[in-house]
Amino acid sequence: MRVILCDPHLVFAEALAAMLRKRGCDAEVTTSPASALRAAAAGADVCVMDISFPGEDGVEGTRRILAAAPDVKIFVLTARTDPDAVRAAIDAGATGIASKQRGVRELIEAIERVADGETYCDPTLSEEPSENGGRYGERFLADFLTSRERQVLEYLVEGANTRRIARSMGITFATARTHVQAVLTKLGVHSRLEAAAFAVRNGIVPPRRERGA
Template identity: 40%
Template sequence: MLVVIGDGQVVLAELLASVLVKRGWHVGAVPTTPASVVEAVDRLTPDLCLLDARSLGAGPELIESVVDRTAGRTKVIALSSDASPACASASLSAGADGFVTKSGGVDDLLAAVDRVVGGEQVVVETAERARPRSPSSAAAHAMAAYLTSRERQCLALLVDGAGTARIAQVMGVSTLTVRSHIRAVLTKLGVHSRLEAAALEVRHGLLDASDRGVQRAPRSAHAG
């Protein structure tokens, strides 16, 4: 199955691409502008397009363009940081097959992908009300204060899209130690996945200049 991920939040898009590759999907492109989304869809006619139009500086018309240009052959799931029913309605009216808020986490999105590919129309816009609310910036920073320096370095590499093996190489430790650090990061930040941890850091800027000064892994949609 071929997917195109159009999202202006590049780190999150690449982390999502990594998750989908591990599930057996082929990520054809991760475009970051409306024009490059259209070009990728024209060139590839993917089975699925995950699209956060707003993060690309566009609106529902970008969804309409994808649907029209592929004559409906490409399933479209609209992603958004806006969990309002109005945003969901606008996306579905533009032709999206599904609508998923980013606050729900990667598990909600993967479940939505499976259902949309199976022919369902899916709306997951109540995730924030169905689970504990995302922490405020102050609360997120308070939780991050409990991270050790090695755990903060690990989080920095997760944000860059590094997989376990690459993190172990950069930090000079075993993969077992890396997994231990990652478990500690998830526990201390109160999240359930690497993607959610990276999203929390991107949203609230949990790492300071010294954390960002560590050797960084090259970003790759296919990090293991």
Template identity: 35%
Template structure:
């Protein structure tokens, strides 16, 4: 897909606070290049609207009564929704961050992110790029860093690097297998090996360390 600046990114806002939704809608609608297709106050309604309206990006709160964000993200992935999910929340604890990203979120931003950072993140998410706010990324890196992830550790093979790059784009094991013409079992083997080399235990941590060590984004 092209990267022309004039391409309009369509959005769905999912948050249980009307004032937050109003603020986000006003911010995006006053900026060229964005269009808000709809709003939902919980994860269940968010999934239904995302499937019906087919937005490019869903801005998803995590903690909502009547259907939380992580469950909604997992359901959208299960239903094969095209939309990329960008978590926008006040919480940055590991217990929230990792499940959201493992469920299929493309990225994670805190609600105090500057307007331009939010706009940039939404555009990146629409293009399928992983988005972690600097605060979240640094916390993940410090949490997962171990002696095995120090410079000089065993380098990734070309295939492991390809797998990691696809993980960073938010691809599932099934999608990675399809893209690289290998089996899902082989994808899991590559992931096991690259986790060991990076000294991490999950996808989000692998992406964070990948950026930290300049394996990604080089």
């Protein structure tokens, strides 16, 4: 796995790179979005990107990297936890985001998950309340859902079982079950009921009565 680490704090980036190399990764350190863009364009699996740089915008850098190298996964690693910054990173195309306060082992495991095509959202980013009574870290987890998975989430709010979901969506039972599990995993919940409560609490899917069901 080839990893580009783009961070204005060189000591931090080099320490993380050293740990990645011990795991057999090819890790390259850069200190600006512009240099990360050049490195990623030459070939990389993951770019670990901060979003705060002196005189540069890591979010815009993320967009440029994905435009030049769409197969590269962007993992945002930042000290910022304000909702606007987190939301901007997700909107720019990041498929993983974590706080720099996480342990190195946790960060490396999260980076590897993103490299394998999974999404990752640091649960510590979901502690600050949002305006609608949910939590901004919770709410942006839903941004990782595909359109199909959002549709499944709507059925879960209605209380539909897997068989009904499959029939309503015109898919096989096995496919419906896979979608349900993907929803639970991405939202970080353990049951259909938790998923439904999550969706309603964060305004992702309105309660059944509000949809005229």
